[in-house]
Amino acid sequence: MSKSTRVTDPNAKGGSAFIWAIVAVVVVAAVVIGYIVMSGQGKKTEHLADRANIDVAFESDFSDSAVTIAAASPAADAPEVDLYEDYSCPYCSTLAQNTDEQMQEAVEAGELIVNIRTLNFLDRGNIDGHSTRAAAAALAVAEAGETDVFWNFRTVLMEDQEDIYNKWSNDDFADAAQALGASDGVVETIRSGEFISDANTLAAANADKLEAETGSVSSPRVVQDGKDVEVEDINQWLDAVLGA
Numbered sequence: 001m002s003k004s005t006r007v008t009d010p011n012a013k014g015g016s017a018f019i020w021a022i023v024a025v026v027v028v029a030a031v032v033i034g035y036i037v038m039s040g041q042g043k044k045t046e047h048l049a050d051r052a053n054i055d056v057a058f059e060s061d062f063s064d065s066a067v068t069i070a071a072a073s074p075a076a077d078a079p080e081v082d083l084y085e086d087y088s089c090p091y092c093s094t095l096a097q098n099t100d101e102q103m104q105e106a107v108e109a110g111e112l113i114v115n116i117r118t119l120n121f122l123d124r125g126n127i128d129g130h131s132t133r134a135a136a137a138a139l140a141v142a143e144a145g146e147t148d149v150f151w152n153f154r155t156v157l158m159e160d161q162e163d164i165y166n167k168w169s170n171d172d173f174a175d176a177a178q179a180l181g182a183s184d185g186v187v188e189t190i191r192s193g194e195f196i197s198d199a200n201t202l203a204a205a206n207a208d209k210l211e212a213e214t215g216s217v218s219s220p221r222v223v224q225d226g227k228d229v230e231v232e233d234i235n236q237w238l239d240a241v242l243g244a
Helices: 013-043 046-050 090-108 130-143 147-159 170-179 184-192 196-214 234-242
Strands: 059-063 066-070 080-086 113-119 221-224
Touching: 046 170, 059 130, 059 147, 066 147, 080 090, 080 196, 090 113, 090 147, 090 234, 113 130, 113 196, 130 147, 130 170, 130 184, 130 196, 147 170, 170 184, 196 221, 221 234
Parallel strands: 080 113
Antiparallel strands: 059 066, 066 113, 080 221
């Protein structure tokens, strides 16, 4: 007698076991994927823990939409400038790498006062763009008065701009700040994205100020007494301002 062929009821005990086996596989896969994602997340910034921090001997103050860096007792005749920059601007990155060391020396010597004014016009109105999120992270550090961390964090944002542009999430900015020594409160503020709206407002105020004084918005710009510092090459702005 030939054997009969029948369709197995998927609701039968054997079918349930099969379904639970599939569920178990899916859960394990999700855990593995989550681990890989989290591991990759950390690897974006873990190298910063071994980065040599820059020691600073100036003070910082966050007010009037700017982070002002100055010596504790600058010279009475120390020139004051507004440095406009956008964290998505490659020219700003180049300028920072070429002149930050000289600028730091002049500020620490009490010979110069710099108001660092962040812009975000390169986000083209996208409040979740790289410029705004980077500015929000830097703003959180600056508002907390963590001067050393701010300077080193800004250095990373500028020097590594090509590698991180549009690739970092709020978690990455937070992890970077943590690796550079930011306090736990600041790290969590960055991670939450709490200052993104404030950063957008700040950048807009700086853009309005720049346009009102010079008639246009672009970066990088160095403005003194309401006028662009006149140099053929902006990398020479310090020599022009300091009279070198």
